[in-house]
Amino acid sequence: MTEFRTDAIVIGAGVVGLAIARQLCLLGQETLVIEKEKTFGTATSSRNSGVIHSGIYYPKGSLKHLFCLAGKELLYSYCESRGIAANRCGKLVVATSPEQLPKLSALFATAQANEVTGLRWLQEAEVAEMEPELYSQKAFYSPDSGIVDTGNYMLSLEGDIFNAGGMIAYNTAVSAILAADDGLHVIATGEEEIEVAAPLVINAAGHGAIGIAARTEGLAAHFVPRQSFAKGNYFSLSGRQPFKHLIYPIPEAAGLGIHATIDFQGRCRFGPDVEWVDNDDDFIVDPARADGFYGAIRSYWPGLPDHALQPDYSGIRPKIHTESETMPDFRISGPEDHGIAGLINLFGIESPGLTSSLAVADHIAALSGLSGRSL
Numbered sequence: 001m002t003e004f005r006t007d008a009i010v011i012g013a014g015v016v017g018l019a020i021a022r023q024l025c026l027l028g029q030e031t032l033v034i035e036k037e038k039t040f041g042t043a044t045s046s047r048n049s050g051v052i053h054s055g056i057y058y059p060k061g062s063l064k065h066l067f068c069l070a071g072k073e074l075l076y077s078y079c080e081s082r083g084i085a086a087n088r089c090g091k092l093v094v095a096t097s098p099e100q101l102p103k104l105s106a107l108f109a110t111a112q113a114n115e116v117t118g119l120r121w122l123q124e125a126e127v128a129e130m131e132p133e134l135y136s137q138k139a140f141y142s143p144d145s146g147i148v149d150t151g152n153y154m155l156s157l158e159g160d161i162f163n164a165g166g167m168i169a170y171n172t173a174v175s176a177i178l179a180a181d182d183g184l185h186v187i188a189t190g191e192e193e194i195e196v197a198a199p200l201v202i203n204a205a206g207h208g209a210i211g212i213a214a215r216t217e218g219l220a221a222h223f224v225p226r227q228s229f230a231k232g233n234y235f236s237l238s239g240r241q242p243f244k245h246l247i248y249p250i251p252e253a254a255g256l257g258i259h260a261t262i263d264f265q266g267r268c269r270f271g272p273d274v275e276w277v278d279n280d281d282d283f284i285v286d287p288a289r290a291d292g293f294y295g296a297i298r299s300y301w302p303g304l305p306d307h308a309l310q311p312d313y314s315g316i317r318p319k320i321h322t323e324s325e326t327m328p329d330f331r332i333s334g335p336e337d338h339g340i341a342g343l344i345n346l347f348g349i350e351s352p353g354l355t356s357s358l359a360v361a362d363h364i365a366a367l368s369g370l371s372g373r374s375l
Contacts, residue, residue: 003195006030006167008368009186011174011212012205013037014045015150015357016349018157020202023361025164027370032196033161034188036173036208041154044206044350047283047315048232049261049272052076052086053352054144056093056111056119057251063330065114067356067363072144074358075153084152085264091145091246092127094136096299100250101138107250108140118143133242133303145246149264150354169194174208177201177216177343184342200368203345207280207318213345223338225331225347228319230255232272233285235293235309241268242301249300253327255317256351258296269312270297276323277316285311320348330360334367344368 010021013035024031037043052072058064079086095104111119122130122139130141161168172190179185183199203209203216210227213219232255241262249257255274262268270293290309297304321328331347338345344367349360365371 001193001195003197005197006032007198008032008200008202009034009184009196009198010202010204011186012203012208013040013158013168013170014043014204014206015041015154015157015354016045016206016346016360017202017204018154018161019357019361020204020364021166022157022160022164023358023365024200024368024370025161025166027365029200029370031161031166032198033166033168034172034174034186034196035168035170038171040158040168041150043280044315044318045154045354046150047313048150048351048354049234049259049269050147050150050263050354051246051261052088052146052148053355054091054111054142055114055116056107056142057256058114058352059329060110060113063332064352064356067330067359068352069114069116070362071352071356071359075148075355076146078358079148079153082156084156085149086146087264088144088146089245089262091142091248092122092131092134092136092139093142093248094134094139094300095250096136098137103250104138104140111142116142116144131243131245131247133301134247135300135302147246147261147263148354174205174212175215177203177212179218179340184340198342200342201344202364203343204349206349207316209318209345209347210320213347216340216343218340219338219343223333223345225320226322228322229277229280230317230319231275231277231282231314232317233275233289233314234269234271234312235285235290236312237268237270238308238310239305241266242303243268247300249296253323258293260297260301270309271312272315280316280318283314283316285314287311317350318348319350332363332367
């Protein structure tokens with residue numbers, strides 16, 4: 001077994017893990033990222049809508065609210081400075097039936113309380129001018145919502161880590177975290193088994209975070225949440241792109257509804273839906289699920305042609321709640337919670353995790369005593 005020491009270890013090379021590792025490196029910490037897959041962002045980070053959220057949906061003062069609000073501006077600024085595609089295209093949130101009008105008004109009030117800037121109700125003529133093919137009974141506009149080239153964003157974060165002297169061990173799986181007098185010891189296996197000691201370990205492993213927490217010496221069971229998985233399927237549109245903006249319906253219980261997104265090649269995709277599954281390794285999109293998509297999409301785009309949807313891709317959300325439970329906040333558990341010095345666990349980092357990534361990184365650095373920027 002190879003043994004060595006470093007200043008910090010980040011487990012997981014998703015977008016949040018990469019952002020955290022980058023921040024630690026920039027603060028002078030010799031940082032090792034350990035990732036079980038062969039490259040970065042293969043799970044949640046590369047299998048979402050690529051949307052930059054503005055902060056509309058989250059309870060005021062929650063981590064999701066605060067990180068999203070700060071993170072969107074950090075992300076737009078970072079992408080601009082690096083030449084990474086990020087389009088502040090804006091989003092229309094729509095009600096398509098009288099029953100949805102109170103929910104839309106409540107959502108607008110939540111967004112206002114969250115200090116989301118630029119929000120405005122749209123008149124019927126404005127909706128028709130902005131999106132001629134959109135049907136709604138009422139809609140509001142969020143100008144700060146957008147899309148980002150997620151792959152190039154993560155590639156840039158990886159480059160920042162390397163340029164600042166950090167290291168990434170791909171194809172390496174963590175089997176245990178042990179507590180010792182000289183810090184935390186992470187046991188992992190790649191081409192060989194390694195043991196790396198560090199005073200700071202950040203468990204940002206996404207789908208794997210709960211399993212790693214369960215294999216952490218001395219971590220009481222009640223600090224390890226129950227794991228659930230909600231698959232989100234996406235279908236792409238064959239034919240002409242109907243929208244210039246993101247189109248979002250009223251949110252559903254475990255997601256934001258089957259919305260319309262655009263990419264940098266001008267293609268339109270719809271999704272995700274919510275499909276509760278037993279594991280996190282089935283990314284096949286069942287073509288039969290298109291039936292539900294047609295009905296949901298035609299509620300706001302009646303002109304969707306028959307046979308125009310093609311199975312595209314899917315992602316699986318790392319849930320810490322079940323289908324019958326209310327969606328919780330991000331869960332960040334540090335030494336002040338569980339009592340293990342130097343260990344920070346991140347659980348349930350789903351949407352708006354991409355938008356929030358740089359703000360989460362600032363927060364983790366502050367929790368680690370390395371900077372003063374915390375939310």
